[in-house]
Amino acid sequence: xxxxxxxxxxxxxxSVTDETPTVRTLEFADxxxxxxxPGQFAMVWVPRIGELPMSxxxxxxxxxxxxTVRVHGATSTGLYNTPVGGAIxxxxxxxxxxxIRRGRALLVGGGTGLVPLMRLISQAPDDLEITLLMxxxxxxxxxxxxxxxxxxxDRLDVVVTTDDGTLGVAGNVADEAARRLGDGGFDAVxxxxxxxxxxxxxxxxxSRGVFVQASIERVMKCGLGICGSCCMDSHLVCTDGTVFDxxxxxxxxxxxxxxxxxSGKSTPY
Amino acid sequence: MPVPLSTNVGPLELESPxxxxxxxxxxxxxxxxxxxxxxxxxxxxxxxxxxxxxxxANPTVIGADNGGMLNAVGLSNPGAAEFAxxxxxxxxxxxxxxxxxxxxxxxxxxxxxxxxxxxxxxxLNLSCPHVAKVGLEVGDDVELVGRIVGAxxxxxxxxxxAKVGLGSANYMDTVTAAVDAGADAITAINTIRAMAIxxxxxxxxxxxxxxxxxxxxxxxxxxxxxxxxxxxxxxPIIGCGGISTWRDAVEFILAGASAVQIGSALSGGxxxxxxxxxxxxxxxxxxxxxxxxxxxxxxxxxx
Ligand SMILES: Cc1cc2nc3c(=O)[nH]c(=O)nc-3n(C[C@H](O)[C@H](O)[C@H](O)COP(=O)(O)OP(=O)(O)OC[C@H]3O[C@@H](n4cnc5c(N)ncnc54)[C@H](O)[C@@H]3O)c2cc1C
Ligand SMILES: Cc1cc2nc3c(=O)[nH]c(=O)nc-3n(C[C@H](O)[C@H](O)[C@H](O)COP(=O)(O)O)c2cc1C
Ligand code: FES
Numbered sequence: 281x282x283x284x285x286x287x288x289x290x291x292x293x294x295s296v297t298d299e300t301p302t303v304r305t306l307e308f309a310d311x312x313x314x315x316x317x318p319g320q321f322a323m324v325w326v327p328r329i330g331e332l333p334m335s336x337x338x339x340x341x342x343x344x345x346x347x348t349v350r351v352h353g354a355t356s357t358g359l360y361n362t363p364v365g366g367a368i369x370x371x372x373x374x375x376x377x378x379x380i381r382r383g384r385a386l387l388v389g390g391g392t393g394l395v396p397l398m399r400l401i402s403q404a405p406d407d408l409e410i411t412l413l414m415x416x417x418x419x420x421x422x423x424x425x426x427x428x429x430x431x432x433x434d435r436l437d438v439v440v441t442t443d444d445g446t447l448g449v450a451g452n453v454a455d456e457a458a459r460r461l462g463d464g465g466f467d468a469v470x471x472x473x474x475x476x477x478x479x480x481x482x483x484x485x486x487s488r489g490v491f492v493q494a495s496i497e498r499v500m501k502c503g504l505g506i507c508g509s510c511c512m513d514s515h516l517v518c519t520d521g522t523v524f525d526x527x528x529x530x531x532x533x534x535x536x537x538x539x540x541x542x543s544g545k546s547t548p549y
Numbered sequence: 550m551p552v553p554l555s556t557n558v559g560p561l562e563l564e565s566p567x568x569x570x571x572x573x574x575x576x577x578x579x580x581x582x583x584x585x586x587x588x589x590x591x592x593x594x595x596x597x598x599x600x601x602x603x604x605x606a607n608p609t610v611i612g613a614d615n616g617g618m619l620n621a622v623g624l625s626n627p628g629a630a631e632f633a634x635x636x637x638x639x640x641x642x643x644x645x646x647x648x649x650x651x652x653x654x655x656x657x658x659x660x661x662x663x664x665x666x667x668x669x670x671x672x673l674n675l676s677c678p679h680v681a682k683v684g685l686e687v688g689d690d691v692e693l694v695g696r697i698v699g700a701x702x703x704x705x706x707x708x709x710x711a712k713v714g715l716g717s718a719n720y721m722d723t724v725t726a727a728v729d730a731g732a733d734a735i736t737a738i739n740t741i742r743a744m745a746i747x748x749x750x751x752x753x754x755x756x757x758x759x760x761x762x763x764x765x766x767x768x769x770x771x772x773x774x775x776x777x778x779x780x781x782x783x784x785p786i787i788g789c790g791g792i793s794t795w796r797d798a799v800e801f802i803l804a805g806a807s808a809v810q811i812g813s814a815l816s817g818g819x820x821x822x823x824x825x826x827x828x829x830x831x832x833x834x835x836x837x838x839x840x841x842x843x844x845x846x847x848x849x850x851x852x
Contacts, residue, residue: 283614284616287612288611290749323607323608327747330607330608367749369747369750501610502620504612504817505574505819506620506813507620508575508577511579514582516574516580519817541603543602543625543626544625545627
């Protein structure tokens with residue numbers, strides 16, 4: 281009898297890397313998750329503590345996958361504190377993925393929202409010209425810049441923005457995205473990060489007629505299209521997403537405005 | 550001309566016999582609209598309580614062996630009042646409201662919230678197997694079941710369905726209590742109390758440890774219950790439990806169900822299951838020469 285793929289399978293944490301004082305990357309061996317597409321996620325079980333959705337981070341080791349987690353509530357803290365040799369359960373990958381176009385791409389991310397963009401970079405065609413805009417509040421919170429450059433030595437321009445100006449361009453990453461889009465020449469924009477940032481990036485790209493997609497987060501209980509907690513208008517982020525086209529998002533009354541709390545109540549951002 | 554798929558469940562008239570089961574995608578009118586557009590004859594909301602509930606911590610919903618599903622969501626819901634205010638904004642989306650509570654006043658108070666909403670019926674959850682003081686704990690108390698069903702019947706002219714499951718009492722006593730108190734239909738069955746343990750870590754997987762099993766593994770049990778309730782007679786039945794194909798649905802109708810509910814089969818984004826099951830039922834009816842669902846209900850008992 282084959283085990284149901286929606287039952288968590290236990291994996292051993294092989295390495296833990298500190299990215300910032302509050303963000304860590306945990307690596308483990310998993311052939312199926314290793315070949316996730318950018319935008320897909322896994323449901324991650326931290327035994328005795330909880331389960332939460334996590335974008336699947338790329339590893340530089342074949343057959344490995346990773347999660348990059350920021351300390352937040354109980355479950356993310358439990359995952360963050362899982363040591364090398366510790367056990368986590370995984371199920372997935374779930375969801376759709378970015379539609380990677382040819383030409384010049386602008387990637388706009390912040391924080392752990394960079395995870396799907398890192399996987400996008402790792403799977404992009406060789407001739408894609410990529411500009412990666414990475415936003416953070418302050419220089420301590422910037423991560424993945426060097427890893428991105430190592431993964432893709434050519435045709436990748438990494439630009440950092442910090443709100444307090446302690447590294448890179450001073451200011452908000454959405455403003456920088458708007459500026460770059462104003463300069464023109466991009467064929468596609470891909471974004472993942474805080475929803476209000478994504479809403480602005482989507483609006484900026486659409487106003488210039490540039491194809492844009494965003495990977496969305498919602499409260500998720502099942503990841504299976506069953507519980508409804510991840511609904512955004514009539515769509516389910518776990519099965520219809522996580523990636524949606526800007527044209528769809530522009531019509532959404534929820535994107536950038538409201539999500540469902542754990543009780544299912546519509547809650548404004 | 551295609552055969553008509555309309556069916557009556559007592560006073561409830563449905564354009565197709567497939568319904569969305571309670572607790573499946575049941576919190577958003579926009580999603581309900583989508584499911585009705587997929588061909589569902591009706592949608593049932595998440596079970597609502599007088600106050601908002603956050604439910605249990607994750608893991609709350611996971612897969613189970615043999616295509617099953619295990620859940621202990623913990624009846625998370627935004628509360629009846631909040632839900633009613635959402636429904637009022639979408640009068641074009643008819644719903645069956647599922648209610649959960651401990652005693653008559655809970656149910657009476659909730660029904661009064663929905664006065665100005667497009668509610669075509671109420672389903673009373675007497676059968677959730679993993680939350681204390683409500684659901685199955687109510688369903689197992691047959692005297693309380695009678696009082697609750699009676700109170701809701703007096704509070705609303707809408708059809709009232711009692712949803713039963715397999716608890717510690719004989720579920721047929723719960724059915725009888727609901728019928729005697731005036732229930733218009735019985736929905737059978739809810740999930741069956743179950744659990745999962747991870748062998749690698751020796752830890753129960755659901756945060757609540759116990760949850761409810763649904764999907765393919767419970768289908769033969771649900772089918773048996775529908776057949777038994779039909780044998781008892783005197784009440785229309787909505788069959789539920791492990792239905793994912795037209796053949797499953799036809800089996801439940803032949804066992805005695807006038808309509809069926811589908812839940813776990815939506816897993817993986819399969820919202821198209823309603824139109825697929827409807828189309829299959831239609832083909833079956835043509836092949837067998839049935840001109841109406843009503844002519845098929847309970848046929849297996851007459852063979
Ligand atoms: C598809 C997807 C991919 C994700 N990828 C990552 C990742 O790679 N790295 C990472 O660190 N985190 C990621 N997250 C976020 C993560 O799943 C958790 O939401 C976060 O870690 C907090 O969980 P917690 O259990 O620690 O906190 P909780 O105890 O759940 O507290 C979090 C609080 O924030 C609220 N909340 C949770 N999710 C949302 C949301 N989407 N929008 C608004 N409020 C919300 C909750 O209601 C609660 O009040 C992802 C989420 C999704 C949906
Ligand atoms: C995640 C989940 C949540 C559920 N929530 C409810 C609920 O709130 N009220 C209820 O009466 N039944 C609830 N159920 C039970 C279903 O309505 C249905 O009776 C059961 O799942 C069997 O049908 P299925 O095999 O088609 O899923 C839930 C089931 C699942 C899987
Ligand atoms: S997380 Fe449950 S439906 Fe999407």
